[in-house]
Amino acid sequence: MILTWTSAAPAVSAAFLSSLVEAVEALTIVLAVATVRGWRPAGLGALAGLATLALIVLALGPLLDRVPLHALQLAIGVLLLLFGMRWLRKAILRAAGVIPLHDEELAFATGTAALRDQARHNGARLDWLAGLASYKAMVLEGLEVVFVVIAVGAGHGLIVPASVGALAACALVAAVGFAVRRPLARVPENTLKFAVGVMLSSFGVFWTGEGLGVPWPGEDLAILGFAALFLIVAVAAVRLVRPPAVKDLP
Amino acid sequence: MKTLVNIFRELTGLFIDDGLFALAIGVVVVLAAIVAAIAPAVPIAAGVVLLVGCLGVLLYSR
Numbered sequence: 001m002i003l004t005w006t007s008a009a010p011a012v013s014a015a016f017l018s019s020l021v022e023a024v025e026a027l028t029i030v031l032a033v034a035t036v037r038g039w040r041p042a043g044l045g046a047l048a049g050l051a052t053l054a055l056i057v058l059a060l061g062p063l064l065d066r067v068p069l070h071a072l073q074l075a076i077g078v079l080l081l082l083f084g085m086r087w088l089r090k091a092i093l094r095a096a097g098v099i100p101l102h103d104e105e106l107a108f109a110t111g112t113a114a115l116r117d118q119a120r121h122n123g124a125r126l127d128w129l130a131g132l133a134s135y136k137a138m139v140l141e142g143l144e145v146v147f148v149v150i151a152v153g154a155g156h157g158l159i160v161p162a163s164v165g166a167l168a169a170c171a172l173v174a175a176v177g178f179a180v181r182r183p184l185a186r187v188p189e190n191t192l193k194f195a196v197g198v199m200l201s202s203f204g205v206f207w208t209g210e211g212l213g214v215p216w217p218g219e220d221l222a223i224l225g226f227a228a229l230f231l232i233v234a235v236a237a238v239r240l241v242r243p244p245a246v247k248d249l250p
Numbered sequence: 251m252k253t254l255v256n257i258f259r260e261l262t263g264l265f266i267d268d269g270l271f272a273l274a275i276g277v278v279v280v281l282a283a284i285v286a287a288i289a290p291a292v293p294i295a296a297g298v299v300l301l302v303g304c305l306g307v308l309l310y311s312r
Contacts, residue, residue: 089271089308201304205300209282213286
């Protein structure tokens, strides 16, 4: 039972936190579409996006059972390493001030400006274009959620708990977003990305190793050790890449 | 066609946005696989290469 919790808790929290970030980004675009063209194209585009995601999951889900376990672990592990370490590296660079923080207010303003610009040029076709923008946001951000759920859940039969974590995050963001009708700019996105990057990178090392036949000491508990190491190295990397302060310059 | 190319670009962008960084991760995985193949009696060695390699890539990527 303890082993189940130690493997389920990181999977559920990784799915929840990464879905929180993706849902916030999708919501910003859907809200931008709703602000410029109303809720009809925004809602229809979002619903069509959700339907596409459901079809992808239903089509690809059963195929996972047919892939040999070691090959599945290796493929998912490498993709998780690429995905998780990319997130973690970006979070490190943002925390160090090398690249600007992701700004949902700015993304919202850019999205609405682009849609208004399209309105001037496309007139009647805009509802289609606006719906398409909403659809695309939902599919692309949703694909990341689907990937994380499959990646952290597939190896040990944790798809259902990971899905529950992801759905809870999406429901939470949707409820808060539609209540306040504004982009959720106060979500500490970089901190979340930092945490999720650490977790996904840890899962990536674990699954890639499992795929290569590495007998990790402590089995699933090794993921927690990897997470601690990735966190220490990531914090050190923030200090290493932080540009010197202005006062330190000659 | 342009739409398909854009979709493909967006999908690969989920995993790769800096080619060198992705390549470094790939090299670490390949090295770990080579170690696993040449030293099957010490399977943990591949794990050490993988973990230390990934941490090193992260630490030295700018």
